[in-house]
Amino acid sequence: MEKLEREIMQVSKEIAVKFIESQRLSPSNFEEIFPSIYRVVMDTALKGRERLEEEEGDEQ
Incomplete structure (x- = not known):
């Protein structure tokens, strides 16, 4: 989560x-x-991360 938090801060x-x-x-x-x-x-x-995880789950 650290990487995601850094990216969120950078974009913000x-x-x-x-x-x-x-x-x-x-x-x-x-x-x-x-x-x-x-x-x-x-x-x-x-939300984007959740959507990607759902899509990956659907593909399996």
């Missing part, structure tokens, strides 16, 4: 940087917004 940071560049995120609201970004990325990654 990249999204946050894009939001900062587009001025949708600022240092004043970073603490409020970043956990939401992280949670969405994590949920998406975990």
Whole structure:
């Protein structure tokens, strides 16, 4: 899970940087917004992982 957590953090940071560049995120609201970004990325990654595991199980 460590690798997945690192990848989730990296993707979340990249999204946050894009939001900062587009001025949708600022240092004043970073603490409020970043956990939401992280949670969405994590949920998406975990659902994708579950779907892949289900597909692998169906193939056997």
